[in-house]
Amino acid sequence: MVERHAKREAEQGSRAKGPPVPARRRRLRFTREGKYFVGLTFAIGFAAINTGNNLLYLVLGMLLTLIVGSGVLSEIALRSLVAARQPPQRLFAHTPFLMGIRLHNAKRRLPSFSIEVEDVLTEAPRAPSAEERPLDKKCFFLKIPAGRTQRTSYRHAFTARGRYRLTSFAVSTRFPFGLFEKARRLGGEQELLVFPQVLPLPALPATYRDAGEQRSPRLGRAGEYHALRDYRQGDDPRDIAWRNSAKLGRPLVREHEDPRGQRVTIFLDNLGASSPSPAQHDRQEQAVSEAASHAAHLIARGLRVALVSRSFDLPAGSGPAHLDRMLTALALISFVGPDVPTPALPRDVLHIAAPFASASEAPDDLDRVA
Structure with a gap:
């Protein structure tokens, strides 16, 4: 058998x-x-x-x-x-x-x-x-x-x-x-x-706080603390701040930011030479690795992440399944010539590890915000 x-x-x-x-x-x-x-x-x-x-x-x-x-x-x-x-x-x-x-x-x-x-x-x-x-x-x-x-x-x-x-x-x-x-x-x-290789990020870049994370004005119960306001009919009693309400003599409710509104768009500019030199190839792979590292870091923080390049556009999502989709796209990405245009980018875009300012030259700063 x-x-x-x-x-x-x-x-x-x-x-x-x-x-x-x-x-x-x-x-x-x-x-x-x-x-x-x-x-x-x-x-x-x-x-x-x-x-x-x-x-x-x-x-x-x-x-x-x-x-x-x-x-x-x-x-x-x-x-x-x-x-x-x-x-x-x-x-x-x-x-x-x-x-x-x-x-x-x-x-x-x-x-x-x-x-x-x-x-x-x-x-x-x-x-x-x-x-x-x-x-x-x-x-x-x-x-x-x-x-x-x-x-x-x-x-x-x-x-x-x-x-x-x-x-x-x-x-x-x-x-x-x-x-x-x-x-x-x-x-x-x-x-x-x-x-691609995922590297640890020892410090959180200021670009995440200042430009990358666009917090939604919508309110929810699972996000970070936002403010106190007066109780209104229909509010969840679990959100009542009892100590503050007792001090002021009126019921107050805690407000939280909606975590679904926190999102980052990662743009990897995959412009590269058709036959790169070994040094250019290493910079290309470093760019892909940094994009993968930032994506994994942001997904681990619970943010919604979109991934954009000259070859594809992955809408924002969160969770391990979405991280796998982004890592799969980065694993198979190839570098293209200048005939492939740069896609339209949203305001909250975070340019990460854009390796080439031209087909033959790479900028020194790989983490910059448009």
Whole structure:
């Protein structure tokens, strides 16, 4: 039953993520010990043939049995394995994270020993080529009993924002004697979206207080304290300031500002050169990172935030879901030429990290208010 469930899960995953990875031949590689062992086997075989010594033939047969047994047992260890990833909910550039790896042994009776798993990356932002390459971390599973699942994780940090495509798993083993390393591929295509780096903001810029936050004249109960006024028919008794009312001899009500009226519009001017130099590219990424940092900071404070650029216009919103929408837009944003006009901006706009005054020059001040 577990075997059927694992196969069904693998089929569903391949349908959801794209065509499955085609079956590939096993890759066999000699280890250093394996080279010595095979060399010794050839030497003993040559001596046995030349001398006709029965003892040498016996030793040769034992060595050949170890070689054949190593191939058979390593093949059994790699058979009927199903791998899956468990990425964190959010990934940020230059921020280490733990990628969970789940490996299921779908064999009914036989366990698998000494299994190493590598993630294989095919597509990355600004990658020079689309060749498959394994990531720099390996996960090791000492023993996976029949019908059981083992979990582990590896630590990694992506160096750029954008989409990454992981196409498969490279699974290998040196079981049982460490003479050979046999490897195969397991399907597991998955796309990951890496958000821009979010940096801590140690101090609140004055621009937030003076220009960014336009407080609404509407009143509510959940915002900051605004003023006291006389009680009117229909007011909520919970808003009555009893101590002040007792001092003045008449009922007074506390007024609060409506938090829904507090909003900031972030404008990221994504004007940039078509082929930026390394220094210009670093400034562009710094601009995107600062915009993401300010957006996360303002959302955490409970404000409604709008995000505007030359490429898109996200209306104001609040909460984690809206923050994800803004981070997604910033993760995929590209820099455009001067033919794309600057959008119409509201009065309360906060220019954050506008990186280029022209297509070839960046201003020094990245936090300025229009």
